[in-house]
Amino acid sequence: MKLYFAPMTCSLSPHIVLRELGLPFELVRVNNQSKRTADGRDFREINPKGYVAALVLDNGEVLTEGPAIVQYFADRVPGNSLAPANGTWERSRLQELLNFITSEIHGGCTPLLNADIPEPTKDIFRQKLFKRLDYLNKQLIDKDYLLNAFGVADAYLFTVLKWLPFFNIDVNDWKALGTFMARIEARPSVQAAIAAEEATQPV
Template sequence: MKLYFAPETCSFSPHIVLHELGLPFDLVKVNNQTKQTSDGKDFLTINPKGYVAALQLANGEVLTEGVAILQYLADLKPEAGLAPINGSWERVRLQEMLNFITSEIHAGLSPLFNAEIPEEVKLLFKTKLNKRFDQIENTLQRRDYLLGDAFTVADAYLFTVLQWTRFFAIDLNGWPAIAAYLERIRLRPSVQAALQREAAFH
């Protein structure tokens, strides 16, 4: 498999999961401005949507969209427990959480990167995000991870997008359970391995 990534993007979550699963893969960096890859290709020929993550399989198929990639990877090695079994009620809960992260947290933070959006509009986004953080805080006050006592692909995704808050002066220490959760995940060997492997491209 080949994972196409760009630094500080949502592609970090499947990168974490690949290390969690111990699966072999090649890592290819994408320049988000030029759309050129570190192995000399035009990324748009790999993913015409133009954004990471993209996972190229051994058979040449390319899978895009983070929540699809995360579940696909988890199902390659179900014994690792990174996603409940397909068809189970717990799997539906995972999908519910992944959709919440993508539509409320990921999509809520993304506009803050746009320099053309006025500050007063960004403040509206931040106010809505604060309410979503309150919901996550309430969940993490009751359990160590989003779905219970075990780390899942949802945690890899939430950890990844919450890293962006530091770019926008959002202090997550105001949500102590979230702050402790992020530190717990940061120390996982898979996260450290992914950070080191991406840093090798700088």
């Protein structure tokens, strides 16, 4: 299977999960501006939405949206600790977390990337994002991970929090979040994923 990615985007999360699980895959870089892929395709033919991540299976099926992709990976390896079993209360809790990260953290960062939005308006979005970071900081004060062990939600949260320096936001202003980021970044799978992406050539 192929994972289509762009550096410093949300596609890092499924990339980390692939390495945690030891699943075989091919990494294919995408140019976010031109929409060309390293294997010579128009990325919009793979994912008409036009953004990463996209997973192409060996049978040609395509799956998009990071939270769906990471759960698909976890379900392919029975007995792993990255996601609770389907149909359990714990899996519902995981989906709650993934939705929160998607809408409130990932989505909360999106306006800050838009050069057309004036700074006073961005300040409103920043204050809303800070409230969400306050919430996560409280959740992580007395535990190492969002759930009982490192899982797909941690990979996703780590990925989006890595964007904060682009907005002149220091994650260490939230002590538990800063500790969380250092803990996740030390994982071999995370270091390997970041190194592999940095080693790819621009498209």
